[in-house]
Amino acid sequence: MSQATILSVRDLRVELRSRRGSFVLTADALDLCARETLVILGPNGSGKSTLMRVLAGLERPVGGKVTSAATGPVTMVFQRPAPLAGSVVHNVRVAFLGKKRSGAELRDRIDEALARFQIDHLAQHRAATLSGGELRRLALARAFALRPAVLLLDEPFAGLDAEGQAALSLDLRRAISDTGVAVAMVTHDLRRAMLIADRIAVLIDGRLAQVGRRDDVIEKPSTPEIARVVGMTNLVQGVVVKERRGDCALVEIDARHRIATRTGLAPGTRVWVGIRPEYLKVDVGRGDVDPIGKGVVREVVNDGVAITVQLDWAGTELRTYLMAGRGLARTLRAGVPVSLSASPEHVHLIPVASNGSAAASDASRRAL
Amino acid sequence: MNPPSIGLLIEITARTLAVCLPALVISLAVGLPIGIAVGRRRFAGRGALVSLINTGMGAPPVVVGLLVYLALERNGPFGNLAWLYSGQAMILAQLLIALPLVVGITLAAVGSLDEDWELQVRTLGVPPRWRLWLLVREIRLSLLAAVITALGGILSEVGAVQMVGGNIEGETRVLTTAILMYTQMGEFEHALGSAAVLIGLMLVLTGLLTAVQQSGRA
Amino acid sequence: MLRSSSREREAGVSSAPAMTRSQFLPLLLGALVALACSDRRPEEGDLLLVTTTSVRDSGLLAALLPAFQQRTGIRPQVVAVGSGAALRMGIDGNADVLLTHAPDGERELVASGAAVSRTPIMENYFVIAGPPEDPAQVRDADSPADAIRRIAETPAPFVSRGDDSGTHRREVALLKEADLDPAGGWTGFASSGAGMGQTLQIAGERRAYVLSDLGTFLAFRERTGLVSLSEPTPSLRNVYSVLRVNPNRLEPARAKRAEQFEAFLLEADTQRRIAEFGRERFGRQLFLPLHLDPRARP
Numbered sequence: 001m002s003q004a005t006i007l008s009v010r011d012l013r014v015e016l017r018s019r020r021g022s023f024v025l026t027a028d029a030l031d032l033c034a035r036e037t038l039v040i041l042g043p044n045g046s047g048k049s050t051l052m053r054v055l056a057g058l059e060r061p062v063g064g065k066v067t068s069a070a071t072g073p074v075t076m077v078f079q080r081p082a083p084l085a086g087s088v089v090h091n092v093r094v095a096f097l098g099k100k101r102s103g104a105e106l107r108d109r110i111d112e113a114l115a116r117f118q119i120d121h122l123a124q125h126r127a128a129t130l131s132g133g134e135l136r137r138l139a140l141a142r143a144f145a146l147r148p149a150v151l152l153l154d155e156p157f158a159g160l161d162a163e164g165q166a167a168l169s170l171d172l173r174r175a176i177s178d179t180g181v182a183v184a185m186v187t188h189d190l191r192r193a194m195l196i197a198d199r200i201a202v203l204i205d206g207r208l209a210q211v212g213r214r215d216d217v218i219e220k221p222s223t224p225e226i227a228r229v230v231g232m233t234n235l236v237q238g239v240v241v242k243e244r245r246g247d248c249a250l251v252e253i254d255a256r257h258r259i260a261t262r263t264g265l266a267p268g269t270r271v272w273v274g275i276r277p278e279y280l281k282v283d284v285g286r287g288d289v290d291p292i293g294k295g296v297v298r299e300v301v302n303d304g305v306a307i308t309v310q311l312d313w314a315g316t317e318l319r320t321y322l323m324a325g326r327g328l329a330r331t332l333r334a335g336v337p338v339s340l341s342a343s344p345e346h347v348h349l350i351p352v353a354s355n356g357s358a359a360a361s362d363a364s365r366r367a368l
Numbered sequence: 369m370n371p372p373s374i375g376l377l378i379e380i381t382a383r384t385l386a387v388c389l390p391a392l393v394i395s396l397a398v399g400l401p402i403g404i405a406v407g408r409r410r411f412a413g414r415g416a417l418v419s420l421i422n423t424g425m426g427a428p429p430v431v432v433g434l435l436v437y438l439a440l441e442r443n444g445p446f447g448n449l450a451w452l453y454s455g456q457a458m459i460l461a462q463l464l465i466a467l468p469l470v471v472g473i474t475l476a477a478v479g480s481l482d483e484d485w486e487l488q489v490r491t492l493g494v495p496p497r498w499r500l501w502l503l504v505r506e507i508r509l510s511l512l513a514a515v516i517t518a519l520g521g522i523l524s525e526v527g528a529v530q531m532v533g534g535n536i537e538g539e540t541r542v543l544t545t546a547i548l549m550y551t552q553m554g555e556f557e558h559a560l561g562s563a564a565v566l567i568g569l570m571l572v573l574t575g576l577l578t579a580v581q582q583s584g585r586a
Numbered sequence: 587m588l589r590s591s592s593r594e595r596e597a598g599v600s601s602a603p604a605m606t607r608s609q610f611l612p613l614l615l616g617a618l619v620a621l622a623c624s625d626r627r628p629e630e631g632d633l634l635l636v637t638t639t640s641v642r643d644s645g646l647l648a649a650l651l652p653a654f655q656q657r658t659g660i661r662p663q664v665v666a667v668g669s670g671a672a673l674r675m676g677i678d679g680n681a682d683v684l685l686t687h688a689p690d691g692e693r694e695l696v697a698s699g700a701a702v703s704r705t706p707i708m709e710n711y712f713v714i715a716g717p718p719e720d721p722a723q724v725r726d727a728d729s730p731a732d733a734i735r736r737i738a739e740t741p742a743p744f745v746s747r748g749d750d751s752g753t754h755r756r757e758v759a760l761l762k763e764a765d766l767d768p769a770g771g772w773t774g775f776a777s778s779g780a781g782m783g784q785t786l787q788i789a790g791e792r793r794a795y796v797l798s799d800l801g802t803f804l805a806f807r808e809r810t811g812l813v814s815l816s817e818p819t820p821s822l823r824n825v826y827s828v829l830r831v832n833p834n835r836l837e838p839a840r841a842k843r844a845e846q847f848e849a850f851l852l853e854a855d856t857q858r859r860i861a862e863f864g865r866e867r868f869g870r871q872l873f874l875p876l877h878l879d880p881r882a883r884p
Contacts, residue, residue: 058487076491082482085506094502098495146492442791453788530780534788537748537777549779552667553750554674 006069006182007032007055007150012208013063014047014054025050027064027208030201032150037176037183039193039214041229042203048186051203052076052154055184070182072149079155081139083127088119091127092142113145116175133164137171144175151176153185157192169195190231194218202226219276220348227274227350234275234318237352242267248344257293257314261347272350279346280320282309283339284331290341297336302329313340381565384542387455387529388522391462395470395518400511403474404503408486421475424468429461429521433528436461440532453534458542461528466518473517477510478503512581516574523570543569633662633843636681638688638752639781641826642666644801644872649863654850660843668781670750676700676831683844684829685851687799688752692827701829707851708860708873709825711818712756713803715786716742716795717811724795724815730822731763733815738764741772743794747785748777752824757797760821786810799824804868826873852877 009030016023025047032038032055042048053059054066056076068074075095084091092110101109114120117137122130130138136156143151156172157165169192176183176196187193193200200218201211204225210217221227224235238251238259248260251273259273282295295313302308307322307329318340322329332338406417438444440452440460451457482488485506489499504511526544533540535549543566550559641647647664655661667675669688675681677700684701686692695701714733716724722740727733737744747754758768770777774794778785782802789796790810803814816822828848833841850856857875864872 053487056491058491073493075493076488078484078488078491080482082485082488084502085508094489094494095492097498097502099493142492152491450791452791530784534784535779536745536788537779539776541779545779549749552671552781554667554671555750 004034004069005031006034007074007184008067008069009055009064010067011064012054012061012066014050014059014061016050016059023047023050023206025054025203025206027051030208030211032182032184034149034182035180036198037185037196038199038201039197040184040186040201040203041188041190041193043229044188046203047206048188048203049079049154051208052152052184052186055150056152068150070149073146074150074152075143075146075148076152077136077139077143077154077156079158081135083130083135083138086127087124088114088127088130088138089123091138092145095142095146109145109147113141116144116178117141117171133160133168136160136168140168140172140175144179144181147179148181151181151183153183153187155187156185157187157189165189165192172196200230202229204229219346221274222350223353224272224274224350227272227348232274232276232348234277234280236273236314236316236318238271238273240265240267240269240271240349251347251349253314259292259342259347260290260344261349262344263347263349265349265351269349270352272352274348274350275318275342275346277308277319277321279342280318281341282311282320282322282328282332283341284328284336285339290343292340292342295338295340297332297334297338299334300329300332307332311338311340377561377565379538380541380543380546380562381569383455383540384523384544384566384569387458387533387542388462388519391459391466391522392515392519394459395463395466396515399467399470399514399518400474403471403514404478404500406471407475407478408503418475421468421472425472427465427468428527429465429525430527430531432464433461433531436464436528436532452532453536453540455533455540457532458529458540461532462522462525465525465528466522469518469521470514473510473514474507477507477514480510481506509581512577516577516581519573519577520570523566523573633660633840633847634665634680634682635662635685635847636665636667636672636675636683637685638669638672638826639666640687640753640799640801641685643781643783644805644864645867646801646860646863646873650851650856650859653856653859654847657850658843658846660846662847668747668749668751669755670752676829679831679835681831682836682840683831683847685826686752686829687824687826688755689825689827691752691755692829695829700832700835702832703830703848704827705829705848705852706825706827706876708857708875709823710800710873712753712816712822712824713798713800713814714795714816714822715789715798715803715810715812716815717793718813719793720815722795727816730760730816730819734760734766735764737795738766738770738772738775741774743774743776743789743792744770744772745785745789745792745794745796746770746775746777747782747797748779749781751782753782753797753799756822756824760797763821786812801864801872804864804870804872825876854878 009027012025012027014025040048040051050059054061056074084094089110092113093106096106111120114123117140119134119137119141122134127135127138140156157168160168173196185196194214197214199212200214202209202217210222210226218230221230221232227235236253238253241250241252243250245260248262249264251259251261251271253259253273265271293313295311295318297309298312298317299310300307302324305324307324309320309322309332311318311320406414436457437452439446440449440457441447451460486499489502494502524544526548529542530545530548533542533545535541535545543562546562547559547566550556550562637647642664643666651662669686669691672681672684672686673688673691673695676684676695677698692704696704714724714730722736722742724733724736727736746757761768761770776788778788782798783806786796786798786802786806787810790812796812828851830844830848836844857878860873860875861871861878864870
């Protein structure tokens with residue numbers, strides 16, 4: 001990843017007024033570097049699309065500024081691309097209206113872009129007859145035909161079936177790495193984000209809440225709200241205690257449950273304990289290293305690829321994933337007692353905010 | 369009463385076209401830009417303007433005729449133009465009948481595009497002039513519908529042109545007023561003859577436009 | 587309709603819930619259709635009276651018909667068209683009784699057997715109207731034909747009805763008397779093909795001469811700014827007659843009602859009303875009844 005900043009946002013403030021009320025988006029600092037992919041995550045209505053439009057220059061901020069060091073086009077692919085009247089080729093050629101390009105170059109670029117997104121066989125079809133997935137590919141092909149310096153993608157996988165998402169995300173990843181374009185992408189699909197993102201920015205209620213390298217944000221979210229957005233769904237409150245286990249600190253959930261962690265916080269700190277589902281291990285036997293106690297299976301859901309297991313533990317509900325087909329998967333069913341464990345380096349602590357957000361934390365604990 | 373000759377019928381038909389086509393062309397020249405502008409932009413008072421246009425689309429032509437009459441009569445605000453009972457008055461009345469239709473249909477066509485259609489084209493770096501071209505291209509079928517609707521409306525209109533044109537032989541008599549007159553005179557053969565020409569005219573003109581529209585769709 | 591109204595009653599009597607929209611719409615439509623039909627269907631006691639427009643537009647019919655309806659129970663349907671069209675409706679059997687002012691055409695209708703009687707009821711005089719400045723000096727004309735000749739020779743604008751109405755027929759007669767082409771043909775001659783009111787308005791806009799019946803001329807005098815330039819001479823005499831359509835062509839009941847209407851117009855009381863008509867609105871008599879005792883004339 002190069003360090004050259006290509007798009008930079010400082011002290012941004014955007015106000016949108018609509019019939020439903022007004023909406024404010026703020027972001028202190030957000031940079032997009034050359035050749036990197038930044039994924040913007042956030043719940044619905046958190047301002048992701050608005051931020052996209054600001055970056056694309058389609059929305060004017062009331063405060064702060066967006067500076068661009070891009071030497072090529074900055075373009076955006078919308079969540080619902082609108083087909084223009086005419087063929088697929090025409091729809092791509094439209095991007096070159098008013099730009100002087102030789103016919104041969106134009107043809108090469110269009111052919112290359114259509115092939116990149118595997119819609120070259122649809123070149124002469126009317127765009128209006130394309131399926132939702134084909135239309136998305138057309139919009140991406142058109143954007144790539146422009147050879148952009150910055151590509152802004154608003155929910156590029158929304159509305160596609162799982163297979164379509166998987167196929168498109170692979171093509172998109174290849175196109176991004178082939179061209180080296182800097183990408184900012186909005187999504188609420190965590191798995192696609194993980195596949196593509198170099199860095200992740202999280203928006204909560206119109207505020208840029210956290211931005212950083214992908215693994216930092218995913219494994220060390222700074223608030224429980226962010227934790228939920230990045231998929232750290234196992235959240236439970238506790239207090240850091242004096243005793244230690246080896247070189248690990250211990251967090252007491254209740255009288256019978258303690259969890260070891262490598263996160264260093266002063267004893268007595270009230271914390272949220274966060275464990276990503278994929279790091280929560282479950283076993284029907286005696287329990288493993290790093291035990292955190294016994295739980296009971298509440299529900300097992302198998303979608304054919306992965307198995308989601310919901311567990312009751314220490315008066316709260318936890319989740320973990322198993323690969324389908326594993327022997328353990330067959331023995332797990334509702335009511336079965338299990339041993340739970342989590343490696344201390346994967347147990348993340350978030351201090352409970354002492355200010356106004358404590359009430360919000362209570363509310364979110366009830367939601368758990 | 370002398371029976372109207374074929375020559376007279378041709379003359380009335382020619383005058384019908386001479387009144388309707390300028391009214392149509394002007395209503396398109398004025399109405400399309402207004403419809404596109406109002407359709408693309410958001411501004412204060414837009415809702416009221418759109419309601420006004422929709423009301424205009426449904427305005428009874430005789431009311432338009434009455435207003436034009438009152439505006440053009442000798443003691444009216446535009447009396448010194450001396451347009452009453454002339455072709456200009458008929459063109460003006462038909463223009464006012466056609467204009468809301470053209471604006472309204474154009475407006476609806478622009479409105480039926482995706483909310484962020486304009487932004488999507490803008491983010492491709494398409495210059496404003498070309499964006500307008502793309503927009504017109506995108507709604508061209510609706511624009512043809514606007515032409516057909518407006519033409520049908522003014523070609524078949526009789527109340528307003530009778531009021532402001534006066535059905536004067538050789539000056540302001542058009543097919544619809546001739547049909548009305550012949551019917552009131554009991555000259556049903558002549559009324560039917562004129563009616564046949566009028567129907568034929570509408571069939572040919574709207575047929576041509578519909579053919580263009582269908583070929584555009586393919 | 588019967589069925590839907592009984593259904594409505596049921597809905598009202600039973601404790602049925604409020605009428606749903608799916609029930610309401612057919613009921614509404616049914617009611618509308620019934621309303622439209624009831625107005626169209628001629629009922630017992632009707633009479634199809636076809637008259638020239640001036641009789642209706644002057645308000646004379648509205649002043650006379652209530653008395654007729656009250657006395658006989660007959661409610662005439664009035665169709666007001668140009669006299670030419672009225673006579674044609676008589677020929678085609680689309681009328682029971684006619685009230686027109688085109689003597690020659692009326693006589694032909696009787697001669698052809700389509701009508702059985704022609705009874706003059708009242709008269710007045712056509713008016714040659716024009717702008718007060720009178721560029722063709724029609725005021726000094728010896729006769730109506732001379733007046734028309736002056737207009738044609740000036741040449742001054744003239745607006746013809748051109749619609750085969752009684753007034754138009756009189757125009758044609760005057761043009762012929764003046765040895766002019768019945769289609770006019772001089773610069774400024776225009777044919778409106780419209781009713782009297784609009785023709786007068788066109789003449790007013792163009793500061794043109796025009797031949798009009800007295801009632802409509804008076805009604806539009808202020809609006810057009812035209813003045814009367816003619817004297818009531820015999821060649822401008824305008825006689826309104828009632829014609830009964832041949833009873834062979836009618837249902838007997840209708841033929842009888844047509845007779846009743848004819849008799850009504852000839853009654854002394856009706857004739858007095860005709861004589862009185864117009865004084866209130868125009869300050870002068872509009873129609874001179876022809877069957878009133880001379881001593882009783884106002």
